[in-house]
Amino acid sequence: MAKTYGVGIMGAGNISAAYLRLAPLFKGLEVRAVADIIPAAAQKRAEEFGVVAQTPDALLKNSELDVIVNLTIPSTHYSVSMDIVSAGKHAYSEKPFVLSLEEGTALKKAAAERNLKVGSAPDTFLGGAHQQARQIIDSGQLGKIMSGTTHVMSRGMEHWHPNPDFFFQVGAGPILDLGPYYVTELIHLLGPVRRLSAFTNMARTEREVTAEGPYKGSFVKVGTPTTIHGVLEFVSGAIVTIGASWDVAAHGHHNIELYGTDGSIFVPDPNFFGGEITTADIAGERSTVTPWDHPFGVANQDLDKPTPRANYRTAGLADMMASIDGGYAARCGLDVALHAVDVMTSLLKAGESGQVLTLSTTCERPMALSPADAQALLK
Ligand SMILES: NC(=O)c1ccc[n+]([C@@H]2O[C@H](COP(=O)([O-])OP(=O)(O)OC[C@H]3O[C@@H](n4cnc5c(N)ncnc54)[C@H](O)[C@@H]3O)[C@@H](O)[C@H]2O)c1
Incomplete structure (x- = not known):
């Protein structure tokens, strides 16, 4: 049977609701915890979606998590993803995942040294x-x-x-x-x-x-x-x-x-x-x-509006985790x-x-x- 990966969410703002709502559509993903520098924001999402609210530090240390999704703001994407990789977990970020080539190259090196995956939205092209x-x-x-x-x-x-x-x-x-x-x-x-x-x-x-x-x-x-x-x-x-x-x-x-x-x-x-x-x-x-x-x-x-939409955000994360056992490039x-x-x-x-x-x-x-x-x- 395929592995189920424990997923944590860092950043409980606007877009976190979409990830929490859509992740359960996908095989192999189980969202277990959410964190934010604003504890009340994490608490709110945790209650809405029945997951645990944690501090950012506790999320990074949570041994039940294999991957952390970085839904913070662009200016903190790099440092937060670096913290995630340094904590030994795969990282998947909202866009843009870094703001310079230097940041992206450093993240690539840190992930490669630990045999970890780093991925990024957008996944809408899927x-x-x-x-x-x-x-x-x-x-x-x-x-x-x-x-x-x-x-x-x-x-x-x-x-x-x-x-x-x-x-x-x-x-x-x-x-x-x-x-x-x-x-x-x-x-x-x-x-x-x-x-x-x-x-x-x-x-x-x-x-x-x-x-x-x-x-x-x-x-x-x-x-x-x-x-x-x-x-x-x-x-x-x-x-x-x-x-x-x-x-x-x-x-x-x-x-x-x-x-x-x-x-x-x-x-x-x-x-x-x-x-x-x-x-x-x-x-x-x-x-x-x-x-x-x-x-x-x-x-x-x-579905009740004049223009119903297809929304499968989180597909990129599901594909990245499937690529680990699948042996292909996410x-x-x-x-x-x-x-x-x-x-x-x-x-x-x-x-x-x-x-x-x-x-x-x-x-x-x-x-x-x-x-x-x-x-x-x-x-
Ligand atoms: N809102 C959207 O519709 C939407 C759509 C697609 C992509 N995005 C992308 O998603 C990302 C987040 O957007 P949003 O609209 O959810 O923003 P937001 O401001 O609503 O939420 C960001 C959350 O991250 C938290 N945060 C900031 N720094 C943190 C840190 N260091 N550690 C932990 N938590 C931290 C903030 O407290 C806030 O609750 C952005 O990169 C944005 O471009 C947003």
């Missing part, structure tokens, strides 16, 4: 729609993908988030906060990036918080670019423009469009597991793709996450320097997750 997009690209029906565009643009975060300060500081901004979904999806579909260039700016140096809450009416100082336009050249030869902005009221771009020698594909939002794919043939004739029968495309959330493994961080931080550096940068990291394309592979992860 969703039914994204795996089907990959299957279409890999089938060759679009020919060779030569170029494309990707856009993640909105008017910002201060109109909905009650405390949006961190979004506008170094380590966040649209490219490090939302970019991980898009960059990881592109690596999944096209492979690693070789070179890139970018220009950046910020529409405002201060932003007014208009969301309801204690900070309404106050101003946030902006410490990182809020508009980034870059060009990525993939090792495959494909060239993809990327636009990430929180200075855009409205736009007409599709999330991801990829152009092959024999056709095009319009890929849905990689922030979600499901969505609609459109393809076009060489004559430009478009057709909506019938969703294939993939377990991670089945709607399981907001799909949401460290090398892919580190390459994505390299792409995102290099876009910001290229924006500052105006230079074309050659990346110092690379990775294997994560393995596809077929419907049967996905089913094997589920209970």
Whole structure:
């Protein structure tokens, strides 16, 4: 019988509820404890989901845990994951798992020395729609993908988030906060990036918080670019423009469009597991793709709303733990996450320097997750 791994959660904020709710869908995972620097936050989640609340230190020492999921904020991801690995446990982090190549390389070394796994969200590219997009690209029906565009643009975060300060500081901004979904999806579909260039700016140096809450009416100082336009050249030869902005009221771009020698594909939002794919043939004739029968495309959330969603967050963790006995490279493994961080931080550096940068990291394309592979992860 396959092993059951004891899972601990570090960081009992917003997203921890999704992990606690969805982890029980997967084989081999048993969430046993949750911790937070704010004890009341850990207590609240523990009561909601019937697990034990601990201090962060006690969680690290808990001998019933094999892996700890790092759901703290980006600025502490590196130090917390390092503590987890130093405590002899596997680590799986929310994105971005580190904020620099130096941090990622140090974590990789520490994990390798202890024969431990480090993995990172996003795992949304394991969703039914994204795996089907990959299957279409890999089938060759679009020919060779030569170029494309990707856009993640909105008017910002201060109109909905009650405390949006961190979004506008170094380590966040649209490219490090939302970019991980898009960059990881592109690596999944096209492979690693070789070179890139970018220009950046910020529409405002201060932003007014208009969301309801204690900070309404106050101003946030902006410490990182809020508009980034870059060009990525993939090792495959494909060239993809990327636009990430929180200075855009409205736009007409599709999330991801990829152009092959024999056709095009319009890929849905990689922030979600499901969505609609459109393809076009060489004559430009478009057709909506019938969703294939993939377990991670089945709607399981907001079933009473007009747009029910598929949400299988934690799939990346389940796959990482299954990869230990399976002897394969975890799909949401460290090398892919580190390459994505390299792409995102290099876009910001290229924006500052105006230079074309050659990346110092690379990775294997994560393995596809077929419907049967996905089913094997589920209970
Ligand atoms: N909220 C979302 O919808 C969402 C979605 C996808 C990904 N994420 C990612 O998940 C991460 C967490 O986001 P969130 O929205 O849950 O944030 P949050 O601020 O709601 O929660 C973070 C929690 O971590 C705790 N914490 C901070 N430092 C800690 C430390 N050193 N040790 C233990 N606990 C610590 C905080 O007290 C807080 O309770 C971020 O990286 C974010 O990008 C969030």
